[in-house]
Amino acid sequence: MIKPTFGEKVFDVFNAVLMIVLCFLTLYPFLYVAFSSLSDPGLLAQHRGLLWKPSGFSLEAYKAVFANPNILSGYRNTLFYVVFGTLINMFMTCLGAYFLSRRNVFSRTRSCS
């Protein structure tokens, strides 16, 4: 193993810091949404700046979500499209891919496969 040069060490540190910053930038919006969803609406409205924990605690938002009948039908439709859409897609793709892999009409050398 060649000893890393000074420049390479600096790069390693810089790279690691950059990746940590990237992870933070990716995760924080999710955390913010999660914290707000658990927060007390009144306290949240007064809160200023970044959230590091839910301000107050309330599950009212989740109650409202599950009381909405559209959520349930939305999930039912999503599942339906995912299951049948994927099935049809896979079926068609397999047929087409198999055909293309076995047949090559334009090169007659392989026409007996």
Added chain:
Amino acid sequence: MDTVKSTAKSTAKPTRSKQSLWTTIGRDIRRNKLLYLMVLPVIAYYVIFDYGPMYGLQIAFKDYSPGDGIWGSRWIGLANFTEFFQSYYFWRLIRNTLLISVYELIFGFPAPIILALLLNELRKQAFKRIVQTVTYLPHFISVVVVVGMLVDFLARDGVVNQVLGYLGVEARSYLSEPGWFGFLYVSSGIWQQIGWGSIIFLAALSNIDPSLYEAAKVDGAGRWKQMLHITIPGIMPTVIILLILRMGSMMSVGSEKILLMYNPLTYDTADVISTFVYRKGILEASYSYTTAVGLFNAVIAFLLVIISNSISKRVSETKLW
């Protein structure tokens, strides 16, 4: 039965070029009935959902009214096209479409490549895997949720303005300012897709022969030189293929996200051809006009794919077809 004869004749002769394409296909079908039966649903799918609807393209050259039907409407030649080319919106739409595409090409396209290269340089495998997993996450939430978060964070009293307020920046509503649209569109796109986009490049990276690196080390190449002379040339074919695909969609900037993000205040920079077609064609029901706009767009997009493919064929060995 004509085909049978000509097949027999042409097999007797050594010159195969005289045999027509249809004869070849016909003979092939007879030999492999079941295989062709298998591909029939795929062909039917394309005919029904892709090529069939092209019949309706003729309304681009007609004054379409639903009462007369597609075939029965009056021909008006290129009037729809000239109306579009002379309209106030023409240059605005072209400019916005191209600008957003170019921003995406300059900032959005290299981002996953850079991430993949940086990930590749990480020494700790566990750390690398964690970063990868974390950056994949946003790909799995729908664009509606992403835009919902943008709207919430960027509102006049949203978290971005609150934080910037501490730094003495005046609050503004970013989503209703035309100047901010391109930046927000592209940066949120990068946020969502950078991790997912890097997968394909990481796969290309892992296909590079390790002996190349060993040879480079023996020759005294540092990590920078290794990246420059082995890693980057190694992933170049993948990069070029993806670039060609990207070029082809330059004129069709995803309408979904723009439809969710824009509002009449930002039409100036946010309205692209696809959103214009949606608004005029579907909401305002001027079908012929927007079919003409869409057709014009499709022709340019098609040319772009062909051009970028032939450029790539010339400068490198990589090509789509």
